[in-house]
């Protein structure tokens with residue numbers, strides 16, 4: 001990611017880039033990011049890889065990769081789950097942070113819980129609901145799909 005000259009020229013800790021939409025990071029602060037463009041509303045993914053990696057399910061917003069800048073990424077590591085899908089996590093605190101897929105190369109999914117509050121986002125969709133753990137209470141107020149073989 002290219003660094004943003006607006007951030008380098010900020011003073012007194014105040015970002016001068018008016019387009020910053022959101023900031024976020026992991027629990028230990030080893031990864032800190034900011035997003036300067038549109039954020040998609042939140043999608044829950046209950047697929048088995050997301051369930052095991054997050055410990056429950058993925059609740060992710062998404063942004064253009066070109067809109068994501070890192071203030072700190074020293075502890076960011078990637079788990080290449082398949083040839084085309086990888087998860088980003090913090091190697092210090094273990095936080096789930098990102099998900100990327102080769103067929104959506106311009107986008108990055110961002111674990112919603114890592115965003116600083118308030119996010120201003122809404123949960124709009126659940127996918128792979130059939131793979132949710134048996135203890136999980138699915139939310140019947142949001143649009144929900146079962147097992148979807150589209151590559152998640």
Ligand SMILES: [Zn+2]
Pocket residue numbers: 026027028029030031075090091092093094095
């Ligand atoms: Zn961390």
Ligand SMILES: [Zn+2]
Pocket residue numbers: 045046047048049050051058128152
């Ligand atoms: Zn998933």
